Amino acid sequence: MSVNDKATVERQYQTSKNLNARISIHDKYSVNKQGFGNWITSQYEIEEGMAVLELGCGTGSMWMGKGELIRKCGKLILSDFSEGMLEQTKKTLQGYEGIDYQVIDMQKIPYAYETFDVVIANMMLYHVPDLSKGLNEIRRVLKKGGKFYCATYGENGIMEYIYGLFENRMAKADPNYSFTLQNGAKKLSAYFEEVIRHDYKDALEVTDLNDMADYVYSLTGMSDLQKLPREELLKVLEANTVDGVLRVPKEYGMFVAR
Numbered sequence: 447m448s449v450n451d452k453a454t455v456e457r458q459y460q461t462s463k464n465l466n467a468r469i470s471i472h473d474k475y476s477v478n479k480q481g482f483g484n485w486i487t488s489q490y491e492i493e494e495g496m497a498v499l500e501l502g503c504g505t506g507s508m509w510m511g512k513g514e515l516i517r518k519c520g521k522l523i524l525s526d527f528s529e530g531m532l533e534q535t536k537k538t539l540q541g542y543e544g545i546d547y548q549v550i551d552m553q554k555i556p557y558a559y560e561t562f563d564v565v566i567a568n569m570m571l572y573h574v575p576d577l578s579k580g581l582n583e584i585r586r587v588l589k590k591g592g593k594f595y596c597a598t599y600g601e602n603g604i605m606e607y608i609y610g611l612f613e614n615r616m617a618k619a620d621p622n623y624s625f626t627l628q629n630g631a632k633k634l635s636a637y638f639e640e641v642i643r644h645d646y647k648d649a650l651e652v653t654d655l656n657d658m659a660d661y662v663y664s665l666t667g668m669s670d671l672q673k674l675p676r677e678e679l680l681k682v683l684e685a686n687t688v689d690g691v692l693r694v695p696k697e698y699g700m701f702v703a704r
Contacts, residue, residue: 469507471650471661478648482698483508485646486568486597487515489700495520496563499587501552502526502570506535509542516544525550552580560589568597568700571625577633585637593704594638600627600697604650605667607694608658611682612671621667627699638703650694655683658692 472482480488487508492498496519503509503524509516516522524539525548526532532547539545550556552567553576565584574580584594605621625633627643634641652658659679662668671679683692 468661468664469505471652471657474654474657475650475652476648476696477651478646482597482646482648486595486700487512489644489702490515490564490566490595491593492518492564494518497521497561497589498564498566499523499555499557499562500525500566500568501550501555501584502567502573503535504531504569506538508568509539509545513542516542519544522546523548523550527551553583555583555587557587559586560592561587563589563592564595565592566595568595569599571596571598571630572622574625577625578636581634581637591704593702594634595700595702596625596630596634597698597700598625598627598630600699602695603697604661604694605665608662608668608671611686612674627697630701634701634703640704642702643699644702645699646696648696648698650692650696652692652694653690655680655687655692658683658694 476482478485492515498519498521500523503526506524509524522544523546524532524535526535527549529549532549536547552570552574565588567584571577571580588594601621601623623629627645631641631643659676662671662679686692
């Protein structure tokens with residue numbers, strides 16, 4: 447990631463506005479009603495008294511309603527590199543006890559060797575400027591036998607589908623494939639002895655196309671489409687609906703590394 451790319455990501459995550467736009471469309475239109483966040487936390491194997499560190503906690507919404515899981519943790523640190531995002535996390539989880547909030551850069555985790563039983567980094571590894579350095583840091587702070595959970599997207603999901611609808615308008619996709627379901631296992635295997643991939647089966651069935659337009663305008667990887675007038679964007683989306691529904695494939699999952 448270049449200096450300019452890093453600045454773009456920092457602007458995008460300085461507040462929760464763009465992230466909320468992306469979360470909202472999943473909450474409203476996902477076919478799988480379990481919800482990606484609930485599915486992610488269901489994968490965690492956290493035993494009583496474990497020390498847990500989450501990197502890139504975002505709005506903290508995945509911990510909502512998870513009081514029992516939070517109480518299991520002997521130490522739970524939720525961190526993000528954005529102070530603005532961390533402030534939103536504190537508001538989201540107001541009333542939950544036993545959580546420590548910290549601003550942390552994954553590339554320089556301020557903890558000693560083998561501090562944590564569990565490290566979590568969901569939907570964020572593709573933003574890390576030096577991923578090798580970041581993964582090495584995670585490996586360093588994990589205890590022997592500890593687990594690293596990292597959810598990510600695949601290369602055949604929402605962005606690819608939407609861009610396919612505009613291929614005759616010369617729009618070009620600019621996806622960030624630095625850490626995906628397709629290449630993540632290989633990258634993790636350089637630092638962890640065991641890497642297991644779990645897939646989350648889902649799709650979107652969108653009935654209000656303005657929500658999909660908001661989603662498009664929230665993503666840095668859709669810069670070409672963001673130059674189109676909203677009316678033109680909506681026109682193309684509408685042309686691809688069936689019975690008033692835009693059906694969009696999703697490709698998400700998680701790696702569990704030990």
